[in-house]
Amino acid sequence: MESHLSIDEVVRRTGLSAHTLRYYERIGLIGPVARASGGQRRYAASDMAWIEFLLRLRTTHMPIGKMQTFAALRGAGDATVPGRRQMLQEHLTEVLADIDAMKLAAEALQAKIEHYRSVEQSLASELFSEEGHADEHQPVEHGSIEHQPIPKPLRTRAGKAAGDRRQGR
Structure with a gap:
């Protein structure tokens, strides 16, 4: 791995968005990231290892508040x-x-x-x-499938599904 990665490189490697990475830094999940002379974030190998651990915690559905507590303890x-x-x-x-x-x-x-x-x-x-073998003159039992009503298919017009109406589409 390169010594320092840009935010775009971290996005590609982790699947997190740049917005999420900046948010994680802002709320203290990620410590302050080093900056290049132009102010761009440069993530070190240790930053990447920590982000990978955060992703594992996220996979386990650890609430973000607990992740913040853990990050604060780590920082201490x-x-x-x-x-x-x-x-x-x-x-x-x-x-x-x-x-x-x-x-x-x-x-x-x-x-x-x-x-x-x-x-x-x-x-x-x-x-x-x-x-294949039915006799047309054979009586049909009332509990059989023939006496069950056939449900009508649900129909929706394009763009008129319930989810589309709620979202204002």
Whole structure:
């Protein structure tokens, strides 16, 4: 990595916008960034490592206020190492609980998907047997699919979807 990167280079490498990088600096998530003679920001390797860690915290859904607290502790030096470790340990506990909850939710989704596959297969089997082997004079049961009303498709005109109206399009 080059010794100092411009804000455009950091944008390309991190996926953050220049506005977000300046905002992070303004609110204290990123310490003051060195400047070139013309005033342009120049990010050092240590800045990039810190930004990458902030991105990991953001991925774990750490609130920005907690990120600011962590950044302030970091800026205060080694005396805050126990506090930083404790903060990360508590956050990790929350992240692991969220992962467990997401696993349960994913299992429920998978079960529902399997249920719908089974229903689709049953419907396809019924349709095939009715089309291929149905006797026109055979009585139809009232609980069968033939007596279910067929829902009408939802129709929207272009540009008239609910989201478009709310956004004034």
